[in-house]
Amino acid sequence: MNNKLPAAFTEKMSDLLGRDEFELFMDSYDQPRVYGLRVNSGKIGINEFLVKSPFTLSPVPWASEGFYYEEGERPGKHPYYHAGLYYIQEPSAMAPVELLNVQPGEKVLDLCAAPGGKSTQIAAKLQGEGVLVVNDNHSDRVKALVKNLELFGVRNAAVLNDKPERMMAVFQGYFDKILIDAPCSGEGMFRKEEDMMSQWQRHSVTECSVMQRELLGQAAHMLAPGGTMAYSTCTFSPEENEAQIAEFLDKHPDFEVARVRQKEFEAGRPDWVRAPWCIEGAYSERALEAVSGTARLWPHRLKGEGHFVAVLQRNAVNDSGRVGDRDAARAGGKDADQRMMDADIVSASVEGKRSGREALRRVGRAEAPRAAVSLEPLQAFAGELLRSEPFAAGRLVCYGDHAYASPAGLPELHGLKVVRPGWYIGALHRGRFEPSHALAMGLRLGEAKRALRLALSDGRALRYLKGETLEVAESEILRDSDQAAKGYCLVCIDDHPVGWGKWHDGMLKNEYPPGWRWT
Numbered sequence: 313m314n315n316k317l318p319a320a321f322t323e324k325m326s327d328l329l330g331r332d333e334f335e336l337f338m339d340s341y342d343q344p345r346v347y348g349l350r351v352n353s354g355k356i357g358i359n360e361f362l363v364k365s366p367f368t369l370s371p372v373p374w375a376s377e378g379f380y381y382e383e384g385e386r387p388g389k390h391p392y393y394h395a396g397l398y399y400i401q402e403p404s405a406m407a408p409v410e411l412l413n414v415q416p417g418e419k420v421l422d423l424c425a426a427p428g429g430k431s432t433q434i435a436a437k438l439q440g441e442g443v444l445v446v447n448d449n450h451s452d453r454v455k456a457l458v459k460n461l462e463l464f465g466v467r468n469a470a471v472l473n474d475k476p477e478r479m480m481a482v483f484q485g486y487f488d489k490i491l492i493d494a495p496c497s498g499e500g501m502f503r504k505e506e507d508m509m510s511q512w513q514r515h516s517v518t519e520c521s522v523m524q525r526e527l528l529g530q531a532a533h534m535l536a537p538g539g540t541m542a543y544s545t546c547t548f549s550p551e552e553n554e555a556q557i558a559e560f561l562d563k564h565p566d567f568e569v570a571r572v573r574q575k576e577f578e579a580g581r582p583d584w585v586r587a588p589w590c591i592e593g594a595y596s597e598r599a600l601e602a603v604s605g606t607a608r609l610w611p612h613r614l615k616g617e618g619h620f621v622a623v624l625q626r627n628a629v630n631d632s633g634r635v636g637d638r639d640a641a642r643a644g645g646k647d648a649d650q651r652m653m654d655a656d657i658v659s660a661s662v663e664g665k666r667s668g669r670e671a672l673r674r675v676g677r678a679e680a681p682r683a684a685v686s687l688e689p690l691q692a693f694a695g696e697l698l699r700s701e702p703f704a705a706g707r708l709v710c711y712g713d714h715a716y717a718s719p720a721g722l723p724e725l726h727g728l729k730v731v732r733p734g735w736y737i738g739a740l741h742r743g744r745f746e747p748s749h750a751l752a753m754g755l756r757l758g759e760a761k762r763a764l765r766l767a768l769s770d771g772r773a774l775r776y777l778k779g780e781t782l783e784v785a786e787s788e789i790l791r792d793s794d795q796a797a798k799g800y801c802l803v804c805i806d807d808h809p810v811g812w813g814k815w816h817d818g819m820l821k822n823e824y825p826p827g828w829r830w831t
């Protein structure tokens with residue numbers, strides 16, 4: 313394969329690495345690629361997953377939830393995938409979120425998030441507590457981001473499809489943690505996706521560098537004093553890596569690099585941002601020294617395709633202009649104690665186009681509730697079907713006919729392109745409530761008052777995922793003794809929700825969404 317690599321790339325890598333290291337690097341392209349999955353610890357404990365998993369797994373040393381699986385195994389074709397128990401992810405791509413050290417309750421931004429590999433990892437680290445804002449400026453890629461968050465059962469995320477410069481006014485100084493998984497020339501993807509080689513010709517390192525510089529500056533505006541950002545790329549060029557960090561540090565004296573210590577990773581290379589790669593003397597000694605604290609993941613030094621990560625720490629200074637702080641987060645926690653039916657129910661105008669697939673475009677100013685949207689059907693559904701009140705941790709918000717639980721403490725998203733203002737609960741149509749698939753995926757088996765539990769070995773589990781109507785005896789519907797079997801029930805494979813069904817007279821009508829079905 314290494315003879316397909318762009319000549320300009322190999323020449324440059326040879327100059328950077330020197331003969332011996334370059335040979336090892338080139339040999340790695342002829343090695344088989346490695347495969348990884350990351351367990352969704354928001355849904356299942358790691359040990360429980362290891363007991364249940366049919367795959368041959370070995371741990372990824374730098375990711376607490378990450379495992380290698382073997383070539384030929386197909387975790388994407390397993391009912392547990394449809395239950396959102398794991399995400400298939402290249403192992404070196406697991407490093408940035410791990411190094412960001414996200415803690416439950418924090419406010420976290422994933423600025424360039426689609427299709428959501430790292431967003432789902434952040435969500436699992438948050439364990440449903442705190443606020444996750446994910447954004448991508450590419451409208452098509454955002455659809456995959458929404459789907460992956462729903463599959464993972466994430467309850468506390470808002471999804472945006474906007475430009476970071478427009479987000480800055482709303483989120484100035486708001487986030488505790490920010491991930492900038494920047495668009496890049498993708499040199500670390502050549503072994504995994506050969507197409508990336510031809511794209512490399514088109515998307516020059518220089519073009520990407522301009523975008524990365526802007527993204528770093530914009531993210532810095534949105535980080536709280538004392539907060540942390542992780543900047544990552546899946547490319548090797550110093551212009552997109554060490555040089556970005558050195559330049560950022562020189563422009564932002566209130567930031568420093570938190571040194572990465574992980575034995576499989578190599579240190580960043582300050583020598584590569586001096587001449588002849590960059591103009592000698594362009595960066596301060598402070599910046600150059602700090603750059604050695606960044607991390608490079610090399611495909612010839614570890615089992616992964618390659619990545620660069622820098623962890624940037626902002627000094628904790630007083631900043632009265634900040635939107636939210638730890639006190640505000642605690643106030644958010646107080647809201648969370650409110651019961652769902654007492655929640656702050658607002659409706660908001662929706663400006664611009666809204667597609668039938670629930671994609672919200674611009675969200676307007678919050679208004680008084682409109683008489684047209686009655687929440688009674690939702691309240692009736694929750695009373696009949698839900699044991700706990702899972703929306704209570706957020707603020708119930710209606711956009712048009714669609715109800716969402718927005719994470720407590722999230723600022724008003726005035727003027728931004730909002731795709732999901734929170735966990736999508738369902739639609740209120742003509743006096744009826746239709747629960748969303750996202751609601752089913754975000755619930756736990758014990759939270760539903762009516763459920764069907766299909767064992768993995770039960771042939772009906774796969775038939776459900778294929779969208780078929782199932783024969784289900786009344787006695788199989790799990791429910792309290794005083795409850796009827798008829799109506800919506802949460803369908804689970806083993807203990808893990810996969811969607812809704814509607815039971816009546818020995819038959820389960822399948823509510824599994826067509827776009828999600830097993831093919």
Ligand SMILES: C[S@@+](CC[C@H](N)C(=O)[O-])C[C@H]1O[C@@H](n2cnc3c(N)ncnc32)[C@H](O)[C@@H]1O
Pocket residue numbers: 405423424425426427428429430431447448449450453474475476493494495496523527
């Ligand atoms: C490396 S990919 C992100 C991968 C993602 N973090 C994951 O783990 O699945 C970079 C993403 O940045 C998005 N992007 C490019 N320019 C952007 C910008 N100015 N603002 C926000 N997102 C941007 C691209 O659409 C692309 O989805």
